[in-house]
Amino acid sequence: MNIGILLKEGPYNHQAADTAYKFAEAAIARGHRVDAIFLYNDGVLNVTRHMDPPQDDRHIASRWDELNKKHGVEVLACIAASKRRGINNDVIIEGGEITGLGTLTDIAIRTDRLVTFGD
Amino acid sequence: MNIGILLKEGPYNHQAADTAYKFAEAAIARGHRVDAIFLYNDGVLNVTRHMDPPQDDRHIASRWDELNKKHGVEVLACIAASKRRGINNDVIIEGGEITGLGTLTDIAIRTDRLVTFGD
Amino acid sequence: MSDANNNVRKIMHVMRHAPHGKIYTYEGLEMILIMAAYEQDLSVVFIGDGVFALKKGQETAGIGIKGFAKTFMALEGYDVEKLYADADSLAERGLTPDDLLVDVKVLDSYEIGALMNEQDVIIPH
Amino acid sequence: MSDANNNVRKIMHVMRHAPHGKIYTYEGLEMILIMAAYEQDLSVVFIGDGVFALKKGQETAGIGIKGFAKTFMALEGYDVEKLYADADSLAERGLTPDDLLVDVKVLDSYEIGALMNEQDVIIPH
Amino acid sequence: MLHTINKSPFENGTMLTCFRFLQPGDPVLFIEDGVYAVRSAGHYTSDIRDVLKTNPVYALLPDLDARGIDAVVEGVQSIDYDGFVELVEHHQVNSWL
Amino acid sequence: MLHTINKSPFENGTMLTCFRFLQPGDPVLFIEDGVYAVRSAGHYTSDIRDVLKTNPVYALLPDLDARGIDAVVEGVQSIDYDGFVELVEHHQVNSWL
Numbered sequence: 001m002n003i004g005i006l007l008k009e010g011p012y013n014h015q016a017a018d019t020a021y022k023f024a025e026a027a028i029a030r031g032h033r034v035d036a037i038f039l040y041n042d043g044v045l046n047v048t049r050h051m052d053p054p055q056d057d058r059h060i061a062s063r064w065d066e067l068n069k070k071h072g073v074e075v076l077a078c079i080a081a082s083k084r085r086g087i088n089n090d091v092i093i094e095g096g097e098i099t100g101l102g103t104l105t106d107i108a109i110r111t112d113r114l115v116t117f118g119d
Numbered sequence: 120m121n122i123g124i125l126l127k128e129g130p131y132n133h134q135a136a137d138t139a140y141k142f143a144e145a146a147i148a149r150g151h152r153v154d155a156i157f158l159y160n161d162g163v164l165n166v167t168r169h170m171d172p173p174q175d176d177r178h179i180a181s182r183w184d185e186l187n188k189k190h191g192v193e194v195l196a197c198i199a200a201s202k203r204r205g206i207n208n209d210v211i212i213e214g215g216e217i218t219g220l221g222t223l224t225d226i227a228i229r230t231d232r233l234v235t236f237g238d
Numbered sequence: 239m240s241d242a243n244n245n246v247r248k249i250m251h252v253m254r255h256a257p258h259g260k261i262y263t264y265e266g267l268e269m270i271l272i273m274a275a276y277e278q279d280l281s282v283v284f285i286g287d288g289v290f291a292l293k294k295g296q297e298t299a300g301i302g303i304k305g306f307a308k309t310f311m312a313l314e315g316y317d318v319e320k321l322y323a324d325a326d327s328l329a330e331r332g333l334t335p336d337d338l339l340v341d342v343k344v345l346d347s348y349e350i351g352a353l354m355n356e357q358d359v360i361i362p363h
Numbered sequence: 364m365s366d367a368n369n370n371v372r373k374i375m376h377v378m379r380h381a382p383h384g385k386i387y388t389y390e391g392l393e394m395i396l397i398m399a400a401y402e403q404d405l406s407v408v409f410i411g412d413g414v415f416a417l418k419k420g421q422e423t424a425g426i427g428i429k430g431f432a433k434t435f436m437a438l439e440g441y442d443v444e445k446l447y448a449d450a451d452s453l454a455e456r457g458l459t460p461d462d463l464l465v466d467v468k469v470l471d472s473y474e475i476g477a478l479m480n481e482q483d484v485i486i487p488h
Numbered sequence: 489m490l491h492t493i494n495k496s497p498f499e500n501g502t503m504l505t506c507f508r509f510l511q512p513g514d515p516v517l518f519i520e521d522g523v524y525a526v527r528s529a530g531h532y533t534s535d536i537r538d539v540l541k542t543n544p545v546y547a548l549l550p551d552l553d554a555r556g557i558d559a560v561v562e563g564v565q566s567i568d569y570d571g572f573v574e575l576v577e578h579h580q581v582n583s584w585l
Numbered sequence: 586m587l588h589t590i591n592k593s594p595f596e597n598g599t600m601l602t603c604f605r606f607l608q609p610g611d612p613v614l615f616i617e618d619g620v621y622a623v624r625s626a627g628h629y630t631s632d633i634r635d636v637l638k639t640n641p642v643y644a645l646l647p648d649l650d651a652r653g654i655d656a657v658v659e660g661v662q663s664i665d666y667d668g669f670v671e672l673v674e675h676h677q678v679n680s681w682l
Binding site for chain 1: 129130131132160161164167168169170171172173176180199202203204205206207209210
Binding site: 255256257258259260286287290293294295296297298299300301303305307330331332 | 494495496498499520521524527529530531549550551553554555556558568
């Protein structure tokens with residue numbers, strides 16, 4: 001099955017980013033394709049490469065980077081939401097990309113499921 | 120009166136940053152000193168200089184910068200909360216500063232009021 | 239259904255938050271306006287405090303935030319005509335269709351639940 | 364009150380959110396641990412879902428988030444001994460002091476309200 | 489102690505929780521989405537009237553305007569940010585977030 | 586349609602709102618802070634039992650564990666992220682945020 005994920009909250013402050021990641025991992029383990037993770041609202045804050053949590057904590061941006069590199073999951077941040085919140089190509093992780101809401105529409109059309117996580 | 124402000128949410132996603140700003144403006148207009156705005160939780164996201172909202176919208180980071188420059192309001196982001204969320208000296212506005220929670224304690228001790236805004 | 243419509247998806251946007259306190263309704267509306275260009279079968283449903291987004295007379299100058307209530311009136315021009323509001327949510331908030339900026343079809347919760355079950359995608363805002 | 368105590372402020376931290384779903388309780392605890400070094404008159408009150416933060420048996424490995432419930436047990440070592448929980452909040456959630464990781468003084472809402480009114484600073488988490 | 493409430497009572501229990509801890513005489517200020525509580529002839533009118541018997545109740549006018557609320561429960565006072573600051577001059581603040 | 590609920594019912598009306606729109610047979614999955622709803626002998630047991638008459642109810646086990654909830658209302662099924670994905674294989678998703 002081809003699955004898209006919409007993530008609406010930033011890292012650490014809400015559990016949404018963690019649940020979305022665990023869900024994506026489990027979907028891949030079950031043999032599904034996770035087509036894309038689209039970041040909206042504060043969700044765009046997930047892809048800043050400046051994130052530097054304590055060593056014994058999870059690194060949320062690296063998780064997304066890894067999903068992109070290992071499993072070809074597109075990690076996409078909405079450009080309008082990103083601009084408001086100070087996310088741009090200077091700060092984004094390698095595996096992330098800034099794009100428009102048209103891309104989300106394409107994802108909604110081409111995937112079998114679109115699953116939303118947020119607050 | 121010497122007033123401190125604690126802001127716990129990021130810009131645009133919640134009204135807290137707007138209410139805090141309007142409150143600070145009004146306090147200054149009434150002749151009070153706004154000693155410091157301390158940013159905690161997602162509040163640290165208020166001081167990224169990469170923020171680039173639509174032209175007809177308010178620019179929240181610039182507001183804090185202006186409060187610092189015109190009225191000497193210290194704009195302080197908690198270092199631990201900042202590191203988690205990708206805020207560091209490379210991305211912070213000129214009038215902002217990254218500091219520890221000890222500084223918030225000092226603010227709580229030296230101000231007459233500490234007013235919190237959040238979600 | 240003609241072949242040309244095989245790729246048309248039923249996408250419902252659910253507005254459940256009051257405007258201004260959080261950005262969800264505003265950025266939700268931005269999303270709907272973009273999606274409208276893609277000729278999908280869009281609907282928008284207002285539930286709970288989401289119905290407040292449509293209230294007439296919102297004047298946001300004082301809070302320093304751009305108002306957007308009137309943008310809902312533009313949806314019709316983008317061929318987004320399926321606007322629904324939950325009857326109980328309106329009643330609990332003492333609102334009638336006359337209090338709202340746009341024409342919405344008022345449905346009961348059973349009817350909205352049935353519509354939800356027809357969707358290919360539901361996006362909460 | 365002695366002169367030395369003139370600058371001691373009564374600072375109350377109010378925990379009102381469930382743990383893990385949002386970071387507020389965790390970052391709140393971090394704040395309390397730092398403030399504890401400043402020899403102020405600190406208290407921590409657990410209201411509403413905030414009481415869940417103290418529940419025994421929290422195992423967070425499965426959600427991939429660092430657990431912190433046991434850090435509340437360290438507060439006493441930092442001389443933060445004024446821990447209060449709201450009786451109604453516990454009762455509504457079917458919790459008794461035995462379900463909690465640390466000793467808290469259970470107070471009714473009038474007593475907590477009166478304590479709030481003695482504070483120089485209240486910080487919500 | 490000034491109590492501020494910024495959540496809609498229709499979706500969230502914050503207002504009713506705050507009311508349990510209110511001491512007589514303490515002012516209550518509704519801001520942001522909290523102002524939906526004080527709409528005239530609204531769902532929470534009787535709760536607001538109960539509080540008004542013992543406590544002054546305020547609502548932030550710019551937030552009322554932003555939400556299209558043009559009439560509030562009798563006895564609730566509409567104030568601007570300036571009035572908010574004035575309340576803070578006289579009280580410590582307890583923000584119910 | 587799979588309905589997910591991630592808010593504590595003690596502070597927020599999301600669960601009760603969702604229940605109004607449920608169609609018989611549709612699965613409900615509690616995640617994150619939503620799992621407080623299904624604690625055995627808890628405040629919302631009768632609401633959960635009512636739903637169980639017509640709908641399957643699930644709770645995410647890692648979220649139950651994280652919150653120290655070791656017993657759930659009889660009939661509620663605990664599942665892992667793997668089980669969450671399995672539900673999504675069979676249903677479109679309606680996330681009540």
